[in-house]
Each structure stands twice: as structure tokens, then as C-alpha cells.
Amino acid sequence: MATLGFDTATAILTVAVADGREVLAEGTRTPGSDGRPRHSPLLLLEVERCVEGAGGWSRIDRLAVGVGPGSYTGLRIGISTARALAQARGLEITGVSTLSALAMGVFSRETTGGSPGSGGQATRAPLPVLDARRGQTFVQVHDPRAEPRGEPLVLGPEELCELAATVAPKPLAAGDGALRFRAELESVGVEVPEDRDPVHSVQARHVCVLGEMADAAPAETIEPLYLREPDAKRWLKRDERTDTG
Amino acid sequence: MILALETSCDDTCAAVVDGPRILSNVVSSQASFHEQYGGVVPEVASRHHLQLVNAVTDAALSQAGAELSQVDAVAVTQGPGLIGALLVGMSTAKALASAVRKPLIPADHLHGHVAANFLEPDPIDPPFLCLVASGGHTLLAGVSDHSSFETLGQTLDDAAGEAFDKGARLLGLGYPGGPAIQRAAQEGDPAAFGFPVAMSRDPGLDFSFSGLKTALVYRVRELGEERTAASVPDLAASYQRAIVDQLVVKLERALDRGGWGVVALGGGVAANVELRERAGQLCEAREIGLKLVPLELCTDNAAMIAAAAAHTEPIPYPDYLTFDASAQAANLAV
Numbered sequence: 350m351a352t353l354g355f356d357t358a359t360a361i362l363t364v365a366v367a368d369g370r371e372v373l374a375e376g377t378r379t380p381g382s383d384g385r386p387r388h389s390p391l392l393l394l395e396v397e398r399c400v401e402g403a404g405g406w407s408r409i410d411r412l413a414v415g416v417g418p419g420s421y422t423g424l425r426i427g428i429s430t431a432r433a434l435a436q437a438r439g440l441e442i443t444g445v446s447t448l449s450a451l452a453m454g455v456f457s458r459e460t461t462g463g464s465p466g467s468g469g470q471a472t473r474a475p476l477p478v479l480d481a482r483r484g485q486t487f488v489q490v491h492d493p494r495a496e497p498r499g500e501p502l503v504l505g506p507e508e509l510c511e512l513a514a515t516v517a518p519k520p521l522a523a524g525d526g527a528l529r530f531r532a533e534l535e536s537v538g539v540e541v542p543e544d545r546d547p548v549h550s551v552q553a554r555h556v557c558v559l560g561e562m563a564d565a566a567p568a569e570t571i572e573p574l575y576l577r578e579p580d581a582k583r584w585l586k587r588d589e590r591t592d593t594g
Numbered sequence: 595m596i597l598a599l600e601t602s603c604d605d606t607c608a609a610v611v612d613g614p615r616i617l618s619n620v621v622s623s624q625a626s627f628h629e630q631y632g633g634v635v636p637e638v639a640s641r642h643h644l645q646l647v648n649a650v651t652d653a654a655l656s657q658a659g660a661e662l663s664q665v666d667a668v669a670v671t672q673g674p675g676l677i678g679a680l681l682v683g684m685s686t687a688k689a690l691a692s693a694v695r696k697p698l699i700p701a702d703h704l705h706g707h708v709a710a711n712f713l714e715p716d717p718i719d720p721p722f723l724c725l726v727a728s729g730g731h732t733l734l735a736g737v738s739d740h741s742s743f744e745t746l747g748q749t750l751d752d753a754a755g756e757a758f759d760k761g762a763r764l765l766g767l768g769y770p771g772g773p774a775i776q777r778a779a780q781e782g783d784p785a786a787f788g789f790p791v792a793m794s795r796d797p798g799l800d801f802s803f804s805g806l807k808t809a810l811v812y813r814v815r816e817l818g819e820e821r822t823a824a825s826v827p828d829l830a831a832s833y834q835r836a837i838v839d840q841l842v843v844k845l846e847r848a849l850d851r852g853g854w855g856v857v858a859l860g861g862g863v864a865a866n867v868e869l870r871e872r873a874g875q876l877c878e879a880r881e882i883g884l885k886l887v888p889l890e891l892c893t894d895n896a897a898m899i900a901a902a903a904a905h906t907e908p909i910p911y912p913d914y915l916t917f918d919a920s921a922q923a924a925n926l927a928v
């Protein structure tokens with residue numbers, strides 16, 4: 350049996366079907382020419398394409414979905430799709446941390462010789478960093494085996510660097526937030542692979558791996574990791590300006 | 595038999611409808627969450643839709659005694675509405691429909707309000723003139739057939755229900771504003787304050803409510819805190835009168851032009867007693883019918899979306915996989 354996994358927390362749509370470590374199908378969609386993610390129009394299309402490529406729905410017994418942190422709208426598209434598919438098809442479902450999926454990408458790069466001199470032994474701690482907009486990042490410390498250490502956090506660049514400086518062994522940062530704050534991270538000795546390195550993108554094959562290890566949960570309990578309250582106060586202020594203006 | 599989802603604003607709704615018969619119509623209102631903000635906060639609404647959508651869908655199916663595999667199609671509001679909120683319903687509906695390889699029917703939310711009139715207990719057939727007034731929209735629709743409507747007039751700024759909400763907030767009456775103002779107005783004199791009835795001299799059928807809200811802002815400022823507090827019933831009654839006046843003036847003008855034999859009222863504002871009475875007097879004087887749908891079909895609900903979908907072309911699997919929600923009007927907008 351196989352696991353269908355996908356993630357819509359970042360601008361990149363990623364879908365995979367995997368059986369253990371064997372990837373049966375995978376697909377990636379980047380944002381359109383306007384720079385906007387295409388999760389809503391392309392997620393189900395990619396899902397059907399991957400499932401068909403992996404031998405059909407009868408092979409799928411589990412669904413793993415990235416629950417962020419990340420783009421709120423992206424997460425809601427991914428999670429509502431996953432929940433409805435699980436509900437309608439009677440599949441097991443698990444929610445997977447998008448940050449841990451990124452960390453898993455670093456781990457597999459380290460252990461498969463993607464980095465010179467690693468020799469199959471992970472020696473650096475993956476530090477997944479996602480761009481949280483408003484000048485902030487989503488980050489979570491992981492150990493060299495990509496196991497989370499501590500909670501996912503929302504941090505500005507200064508706090509991010511303070512945190513990164515305390516991580517041992519030396520972290521390797523990955524994700525669009527690591528790219529955005531490359532200079533800051535490198536100034537405190539954190540390695541950030543070159544911009545085009547695939548380690549910066551979430552890959553659904555890692556979502557599948559984590560999903561197979563996790564316990565299944567009732568579909569309606571799969572929720573996004575928002576990490577921030579809705580910005581209702583800012584929204585209301587805007588409203589009041591027009592009220593009195 | 596159609597399973598329909600509606601998540602365009604702040605109510606999470608699912609229904610199962612068979613022709614004019616409503617087998618289930620489940621609405622989970624978020625009003626209490628938005629009350630503290632005096633209006634719908636889009637991000638708050640989207641979060642609640644995601645929390646509720648599966649349970650509401652399950653409830654609609656089980657109350658109808660139906661399995662997902664038994665429905666002929668899954669319908670969903672494509673727009674207009676809050677895009678983040680719409681996307682929760684659209685993603686869910688597409689996934690449900692694709693899982694059972696059934697067609698998807700993307701419906702226009704406003705067509706839904708019009709189509710509420712096709713449902714039991716007293717379904718009517720076109721032609722009729724339909725006034726839809728709610729927190730999200732104010733629309734005069736000429737309905738000549740089941741599958742479409744003609745927009746005769748619409749609001750140029752705030753919706754009528756929005757005017758109630760903002761007025762209620764200014765008067766400290768709570769949310770939603772329609773019922774709150776109506777309650778306060780019962781003790782008040784609608785002639786106590788003169789508020790402008792916007793657009794009454796404009797020969798068209800469009801509406802405008804933002805000037806009215808501004809007039810209330812200035813009146814409250816003029817009166818000061820103490821006198822405002824003492825005049826709340828009069829202010830509420832006068833303000834309500836101005837909103838209803840505008841709706842009725844335009845309704846009357848549309849009747850002058852149209853030769854319609856029936857007027858239908860829809861949307862949450864159709865619950866307003868003064869509007870119902872005034873529309874009733876208008877129709878009686880002209881010897882035409884007035885159709886009032888039950889309150890639960892006036893406010894946002896998924897049964898009306900199913901009713902619109904029943905007269906909309908279904909999209910077969912897999913053609914809808916790439917479908918998207920739209921904050922403006924649906925693709926099939928008419």
C-alpha cells in the first residue's frame with residue numbers, strides 16, 4: 350500500500366505517492382507568470398495524475414498533508430482537499446509539519462552524499478526557515494536526524510540569528526526564509542546552500558515519509574499550524590478609517 | 595439529488611436538495627465570533643469554515659439519509675464572496691466530487707438567493723422581480739427563467755445589511771446590526787431625525803448606502819455622547835426608515851418599468867419587519883403577489899445554492915479539477 354502526500358504551505362505545489370522510501374510518482378508546480386501560487390487550480394489535477402501514475406486509488410491507503418506553518422490560504426486549500434478526500438474515500442490521514450518535511454530534505458541531502466564529505470552520516474542540524482511575510486520567519490530547530498527540537502516559532506531576522514547561533518552542531522538552513530535572510534544567517538556562521546539547491550523547496554516525498562511514521566488522526570482534527578492570531582485589529586482599524594472619513 | 599456547499603461569507607453551510615424538496619439544510623453560523631469585531635473579519639471567517647466544513651457536510655448527508663455516492667452532483671458557491679472563505683468550500687467540493695467521480699456544479703451566490711424562491715414550501719416559477727438585500731449584497735433582479743437573472747440595479751457602495759451593521763456599531767447596538775436596529779427602533783420615532791434617502795432622485799435602479807452611514811456619523815457627533823445615548827431608539831428608527839425607504843423606492847420604480855406580476859424578497863434584510871410591511875403595502879396597492887421565503891432560506895444557506903445548481907450546467911469529471919473560486923462573480927454569472 351502507498352501514501353499520497355502533498356504540501357501547499359509555500360508558493361510551490363508538491364505532490365507525491367510513496368511506498369516506504371520508494372517514490373512511485375511525484376509532481377511539482379511552481380507559481381504562475383504573475384508570481385501567485387496555483388494550488389487551487391492545480392492541486393487536485395496533480396493528485397489525480399500522481400495517483401494514476403502510481404497505479405490508481407486502490408493502492409492508496411493513507412494521506413499525508415503538510416499543515417505548515419506557511420501561507421494561510423495555501424494551507425486551507427491543501428488541508429480542506431486532504432480532509433475531503435479522506436472523508437470521501439475512507440483513507441487514513443495525518444498532518445505533517447512543513448518545517449519537518451524541509452528538515453527531512455536536508456537530512457536526506459546530507460546522508461545521500463549530496464553534500465561533499467558527508468559520507469552518509471548527517472553531521473549538521475537542519476534549520477528549516479520559511480518566509481512568514483511581514484518581515485518574519487517560521488522556524489523550528491531540528492537535530493541532525495531531522496527530529497524536531499522545540500516548538501515551531503515566528504521570529505524576526507534578529508531573533509532568528511540569535512536562535513541559530515545557539516544550535517549545535519552547526520545548522521544548515523533551508524527554505525525560502527533562509528534565502529530571504531541569507532546574509533543575516535551567514536553572518537552568524539549558518540550555512541545556506543546556494544539559491545537553486547532543491548533543499549530550499551518542500552518536497553512531498555518527505556511529507557510521505559513523515560506521514561507514514563505518524564499516527565493517523567480523525568480528518569477534522571487536521572488543522573493548519575497558523576502560529577499567529579488573525580490580524581483582526583489591523584483589519585478593524587482600516588475599517589474605522591473609512592467609517593469616519 | 596444535489597449536495598451543495600456554501601462558504602462565501604461567515605456561515606458554513608451544506609444541504610441536500612432533490613428538485614424543490616429540501617432534504618437537509620445545515621447552517622453553522624459564526625456570527626458570535628464576529629460580534630466582537632462588529633463585522634466579518636475575512637481571516638477569522640476562513641479559519642472557522644475550515645474547522646466546520648467537514649462536520650457540516652457530514653450532518654447534511656446524514657440528516658438527508660444519503661451517502662455521498664448517492665448524490666448526482668456536488669454544487670458549490672464559486673463567488674462572489676470572500677476569496678479565502680470561498681476557497682475552503684471550493685476545495686472541499688472539488689475533492690468530494692472527484693472522489694466519487696460525480697459532476698461539479700459551480701453556482702453563483704446571487705443566483706442562489708434568487709433560486710431560493712424555487713424551493714418548497716411555496717416554490718414559485720419565473721417571471722418575478724426579486725430584491726435581494728443582505729450584509730453582502732443589494733440587488734434588484736429581473737428573473738425571467740430558472741437559469742439566469744438580469745441585474746436591474748445594485749449597490750454602488752455598501753450593502754443594505756452593511757448599512758445596518760455599521761449603524762448598529764455606531765449606536766452601540768451589537769452585531770448583526772439588522773435585528774439590533776429593528777429592536778431598538780420599536781420604541782423610536784422614525785420621523786425624529788431626517789436622514790437622506792440616497793438615489794431617490796436618481797432615475798436608475800442602483801442603490802447607495804455609504805452617505806447614509808456618514809450622515810449618522812455626523813449626527814452622532816453633533817448630538818454628543820449623552821444625547822446620542824438618550825436618542826438611540828429615535829436614531830435607530832429614523833435610520834432604519836431611510837434604508838427601507840430607499841429599497842422600497844427602487845422596488846416601486848422597477849415595478850413601474852417592468853410589468854412584473856410577483857415580487858420576491860430575499861437576503862437577510864428581508865427579515866426586517868418594516869421592509870416586509872412596506873413591500874406588502876406596495877404589492878397590495880398594485881394587486882400583485884408578494885413572495886416571502888422562509889427566513890432560513892433568506893439568509894445564506896446551501897439549499898439555495900443547490901436550487902441554483904439544479905438550473906446550471908454540470909461540469910463532468912475531470913473537467914472541473916482546475917476550477918477556481920472567484921471573489922467577484924462566478925464564471926456562470928448571468
Ligand SMILES: [Zn+2]
Nearest residue numbers: 703728730894
Ligand atoms: Zn448572500
